[in-house]
Amino acid sequence: MEAWNGCRNLEKKNIQSIYVGSQSERYEHQIVYGSVVADWLGLLPSGSLRVEGCAASGALALRLGILEIISGISDVVLVGGLEKMSDRSVNQVTDALMSAGDSVLEQYNGLTYPSIYGMMATSHASKYGSTEEDLASVAVKNHKNAMDNSKAHIRKIISKEDVLNSRVVASPLKLYDSSPISDGAAVAILTKPEIASKFSDYPTFIVGMGHKSDTIGLYEREDISWPRAMAEACSEAYKMAGIEPREVSVAEVHDAFTINEILAYETAGFAKRGNGHLLLHDSQTEIGGKIPVNPSGGLKARGHPIGATGICQVYEIHNQLIGNCGKRQVSGARLGLTMNEGGTYAVAAAHVISAE
Amino acid sequence: MEAWNGCRNLEKKNIQSIYVGSQSERYEHQIVYGSVVADWLGLLPSGSLRVEGCAASGALALRLGILEIISGISDVVLVGGLEKMSDRSVNQVTDALMSAGDSVLEQYNGLTYPSIYGMMATSHASKYGSTEEDLASVAVKNHKNAMDNSKAHIRKIISKEDVLNSRVVASPLKLYDSSPISDGAAVAILTKPEIASKFSDYPTFIVGMGHKSDTIGLYEREDISWPRAMAEACSEAYKMAGIEPREVSVAEVHDAFTINEILAYETAGFAKRGNGHLLLHDSQTEIGGKIPVNPSGGLKARGHPIGATGICQVYEIHNQLIGNCGKRQVSGARLGLTMNEGGTYAVAAAHVISAE
Numbered sequence: 001m002e003a004w005n006g007c008r009n010l011e012k013k014n015i016q017s018i019y020v021g022s023q024s025e026r027y028e029h030q031i032v033y034g035s036v037v038a039d040w041l042g043l044l045p046s047g048s049l050r051v052e053g054c055a056a057s058g059a060l061a062l063r064l065g066i067l068e069i070i071s072g073i074s075d076v077v078l079v080g081g082l083e084k085m086s087d088r089s090v091n092q093v094t095d096a097l098m099s100a101g102d103s104v105l106e107q108y109n110g111l112t113y114p115s116i117y118g119m120m121a122t123s124h125a126s127k128y129g130s131t132e133e134d135l136a137s138v139a140v141k142n143h144k145n146a147m148d149n150s151k152a153h154i155r156k157i158i159s160k161e162d163v164l165n166s167r168v169v170a171s172p173l174k175l176y177d178s179s180p181i182s183d184g185a186a187v188a189i190l191t192k193p194e195i196a197s198k199f200s201d202y203p204t205f206i207v208g209m210g211h212k213s214d215t216i217g218l219y220e221r222e223d224i225s226w227p228r229a230m231a232e233a234c235s236e237a238y239k240m241a242g243i244e245p246r247e248v249s250v251a252e253v254h255d256a257f258t259i260n261e262i263l264a265y266e267t268a269g270f271a272k273r274g275n276g277h278l279l280l281h282d283s284q285t286e287i288g289g290k291i292p293v294n295p296s297g298g299l300k301a302r303g304h305p306i307g308a309t310g311i312c313q314v315y316e317i318h319n320q321l322i323g324n325c326g327k328r329q330v331s332g333a334r335l336g337l338t339m340n341e342g343g344t345y346a347v348a349a350a351h352v353i354s355a356e
Numbered sequence: 357m358e359a360w361n362g363c364r365n366l367e368k369k370n371i372q373s374i375y376v377g378s379q380s381e382r383y384e385h386q387i388v389y390g391s392v393v394a395d396w397l398g399l400l401p402s403g404s405l406r407v408e409g410c411a412a413s414g415a416l417a418l419r420l421g422i423l424e425i426i427s428g429i430s431d432v433v434l435v436g437g438l439e440k441m442s443d444r445s446v447n448q449v450t451d452a453l454m455s456a457g458d459s460v461l462e463q464y465n466g467l468t469y470p471s472i473y474g475m476m477a478t479s480h481a482s483k484y485g486s487t488e489e490d491l492a493s494v495a496v497k498n499h500k501n502a503m504d505n506s507k508a509h510i511r512k513i514i515s516k517e518d519v520l521n522s523r524v525v526a527s528p529l530k531l532y533d534s535s536p537i538s539d540g541a542a543v544a545i546l547t548k549p550e551i552a553s554k555f556s557d558y559p560t561f562i563v564g565m566g567h568k569s570d571t572i573g574l575y576e577r578e579d580i581s582w583p584r585a586m587a588e589a590c591s592e593a594y595k596m597a598g599i600e601p602r603e604v605s606v607a608e609v610h611d612a613f614t615i616n617e618i619l620a621y622e623t624a625g626f627a628k629r630g631n632g633h634l635l636l637h638d639s640q641t642e643i644g645g646k647i648p649v650n651p652s653g654g655l656k657a658r659g660h661p662i663g664a665t666g667i668c669q670v671y672e673i674h675n676q677l678i679g680n681c682g683k684r685q686v687s688g689a690r691l692g693l694t695m696n697e698g699g700t701y702a703v704a705a706a707h708v709i710s711a712e
Contacts, residue, residue, distance in 0.1 A: 026381070031456050035571070039570075043569075045588055047566075047703070047705075048703060049703060052406045064420060073423065211373070213400055
């Protein structure tokens with residue numbers, strides 16, 4: 001695996017297949033994004049397709065590219081993701097996103113994603129004692145990290161008070177608990193480990209992957225504070241990589257709202273179930289902490305162009321593992337984790353990436 | 357590969373991964389169909405995703421399932437497709453379908469799919485002399501074939517005069533040159549050849565596959581009467597299977613409009629480029645002819661629930677190869693071809709399936 005910026009000797013003819021993650025046709029009234037991207041990048045007539053798992057679309061494109069490489073069908077594959085959301089109103093974006101919820105009961109009854117994640121946050125607070133201050137700590141950390149990321153959507157220091165005083169979107173989630181509406185795209189080039197050095201002096205290696213599903217509706221879950229698919233996808237990825245959670249040096253996780261990052265600490269195994277918020281009390285997930293999370297700024301501040309997010313995570317981890325992150329570099333990072341989920345954690349994909 | 361109806365000893369826990377082809381979120385305001393299907397079929401927490409390449413979505417789901425099997429990641433995979441289009445008006449369906457066209461120029465200028473394929477038909481007629489009677493012959497044949505298919509959407513004999521006298525949709529294409537707006541779903545179970553006999557007494561074998569892309573816009577093509585991606589996908593599939601076009605016993609092809617079937621004869625190599633319509637003059641593509649095409653009734657009469665179509669084709673070929681097609685059985689069928697395309701042939705996938 002190798003990001004564009006580190007590639008050499010790569011010609012268009014090398015790329016045998018194109019996988020593109022994209023969430024909704026409502027933003028640009030466009031589908032068949034595989035062909036659009038293949039066309040615009042000059043990669044025709046290579047085979048292409050679009051994969052969709054809402055906000056997990058990017059990680060799913062990555063997974064498919066890996067399967068194609070492992071299968072031996074292709075030697076070099078481009079995986080990417082994109083979304084251009086800013087041409088639509090907030091109401092249109094909310095509507096497009098909510099198509100990932102259960103259409104029969106949840107959409108019909110007026111649920112939106114802030115309200116779904118607000119209920120998950122309320123459940124977590126009620127069962128485990130997490131607070132609005134804990135949620136705010138996630139936003140403060142990720143905004144701080146994004147200050148050193150030139151590709152971040154929002155580069156602005158915020159205080160815990162800024163978050164707590166921002167207007168309520170869906171209680172307990174407020175404006176600064178929420179990721180922005182972003183435009184963006186990202187790609188990664190995958191190849192076989194045996195020939196990676198032909199295309200890059202700094203390849204990194206995907207050593208584990210996991211992919212699980214859950215009910216489309218939140219109302220069908222036994223425990224709405226536990227994203228089972230995400231936890232099981234991480235376990236599967238760790239098992240394939242042959243590692244334990246404590247061996248992870250750095251992680252990029254799905255903080256569409258601040259509660260999602262706290263749940264990620266738990267599903268990744270960085271904290272026990274119910275204890276995610278405790279990691280924030282002694283800054284364990286800051287750069288320099290025990291397990292730095294979202295050094296890029298995360299969805300919260302790097303931005304969340306839905307289909308691109310999973311590949312943006314890979315881009316950050318790749319750069320962390322090759323020591324290319326400047327002021328936000330996690331010292332000595334050797335093993336990275338990406339966690340990407342779509343719908344109400346209805347589909348989740350995790351990848352473990354190694355420096356060697 | 358094995359259709360549901362022939363499976364035995366298959367338990368839900370055997371299915372490790374789910375791929376679902378679906379075209380548009382506009383029909384049901386629903387995305388993340390991988391999880392929806394996994395949930396409704398009781399297959400959680402297996403990993404799932406939705407793949408989209410407009411009308412090629414079904415064949416792309418098949419392709420991904422094959423990659424997962426070849427990669428060795430899973431032993432049993434479910435691939436399927438679905439679309440529920442009938443709850444929307446014709447205008448809404450036209451709008452949803454046209455999102456597969458180029459948004460910048462083609463959509464903006466008011467093109468629709470009947471008009472795009474109408475232009476391709478006009479170009480073919482102008483260059484090669486195909487006629488409206490030739491187009492009508494395709495519709496007459498496929499309606500006749502569907503009479504013996506209990507799963508067909510439209511079971512109604514039509515005459516060439518019926519087609520020629522039906523109202524013009526986009527000249528030269530008329531109502532009876534067009535496939536209907538259908539609801540439908542299809543699935544297939546894939547497994548490794550070595551263990552196929554565990555799950556079925558009548559497995560069939562995918563021995564070749566091809567997948568290519570073309571420009572998203574028709575206006576970008578050198579020759580609008582030549583669907584290059586479909587031709588190259590077939591060539592790739594034949595090459596992998598180690599066969600020539602003349603060895604194919606039966607084919608299911610993408611006749612969204614009658615012109616598409618004539619182009620399929622050429623891109624499949626059943627006729628030389630420009631000579632597709634000539635096969636109709638001596639009934640070569642009827643059941644009992646030299647190369648029977650669309651014995652199921654095709655998209656034209658079996659129906660065209662967009663995301664399901666590619667898997668419906670596989671279902672028919674599987675049943676043809678195991679001799680399960682009753683009155684519409686192609687005698688002695690040993691090798692079948694499926695051809696599925698999406699957008700304006702912007703993405704195309706072909707599969708060669710063998711009885712042994």
